[in-house]
Amino acid sequence: MANDLNGKRVAILATDGFEQVELTEPMQALKQAGARVEVVAPKSGDIQGFNHHDKGQTVPVDHTLEQVQGEDFDALMLPGGVINPDALRLEPAAIDFIRHFVEARKPIAAICHGPWTLINAGGVQGRRMTSWPSLEADLRNAGAEWVDQDVVVDRGLVTSRKPDDLPVFCTAMVEEFSEGRHEEQPGGRIGSAQKGESAATMQGENI
Numbered sequence: 001m002a003n004d005l006n007g008k009r010v011a012i013l014a015t016d017g018f019e020q021v022e023l024t025e026p027m028q029a030l031k032q033a034g035a036r037v038e039v040v041a042p043k044s045g046d047i048q049g050f051n052h053h054d055k056g057q058t059v060p061v062d063h064t065l066e067q068v069q070g071e072d073f074d075a076l077m078l079p080g081g082v083i084n085p086d087a088l089r090l091e092p093a094a095i096d097f098i099r100h101f102v103e104a105r106k107p108i109a110a111i112c113h114g115p116w117t118l119i120n121a122g123g124v125q126g127r128r129m130t131s132w133p134s135l136e137a138d139l140r141n142a143g144a145e146w147v148d149q150d151v152v153v154d155r156g157l158v159t160s161r162k163p164d165d166l167p168v169f170c171t172a173m174v175e176e177f178s179e180g181r182h183e184e185q186p187g188g189r190i191g192s193a194q195k196g197e198s199a200a201t202m203q204g205e206n207i
Contacts, residue, residue: 004178005035011073013040013097013117017083020049020056021163022111026077029170035177038062038073042091050081065093070100075177080112080132080162088117095120105181109158109173111165115139128154130161156182 010030014023023039030037039062041047046058070076076098078085088094095117101108102123110118115131116138118124125143130152139146150165151158151172158176160169176182 004174005030005033008035008074008177009072010035010037010075010077010177011040011068011070011097012037012077012079013088013094014047014059014079014084015041015043015087015091015094016048017081017087018047018049018059018079019081019084019112019163020051021166022079022081022114023049023059025166026079026109026111026170026173029174030077030177033174033178035075038068040065040068040097042088042094050083065091065097068097070097070104070106073101073106074180075107076101076109077173078108078110078114078117080110080114082113085113085116089120098123105156107156107158107173107176107180107182109169109176111160111169112162115159123157127157128152129157129159131159132161 012023012027027037039059041061042065044061044064046060048058049056098117098121102121112132113135115129116135119138119142124139128145128147129139130147130149131139136146151160151168153172153176156176158169158172
């Protein structure tokens with residue numbers, strides 16, 4: 001995985017209430033792959049992480065939404081946590097930031113409740129994806145093809161369901177981020193690798 005993302009600048013968009021491991025583990029994987037990773041939030045200072053229902057550690061914010069633009073970054077990562085994406089959906093600047101990546105066809109990775117914000121940014125229509133199960137109806141109603149798999153990759157969009165999926169999520173995220181912008185082509189890779197294969201070589205399945 002090392003050095004796949006040299007020269008890439010990746011934004012992690014989050015606010016208070018993010019699921020801690022869903023931010024820290026992808027951040028570590030991105031940094032290990034050579035990316036410059038920066039936390040973007042609606043406010044400055046620190047944002048509060050959670051371990052499920054309990055407060056976890058805080059993470060320092062590198063930039064507020066007022067200080068950066070989507071054009072500054074090559075890819076976007078959206079961690080989950082119930083509070084975090086629900087709060088971001090109420091921030092017009094956050095939705096505008098995400099919308100840039102959607103419209104520019106830059107790679108996006110979102111886990112657990114993270115895909116919620118993609119609905120507001122117009123990023124799920126016609127996309128094959130997964131999420132925490134409670135988002136299934138929301139995503140389907142917004143035009144997504146929702147599947148229950150540990151990781152789904154569709155034209156640069158990487159989604160997973162929960163913290164247990166982080167190993168395959170991080171592998172697929174680094175691969176897609178290394179590929180850069182994606183053309184709008186049908187199909188996608190679904191599920192973790194079969195025995196003896198890596199997640200990077202998974203073949204698409206028809207659902």
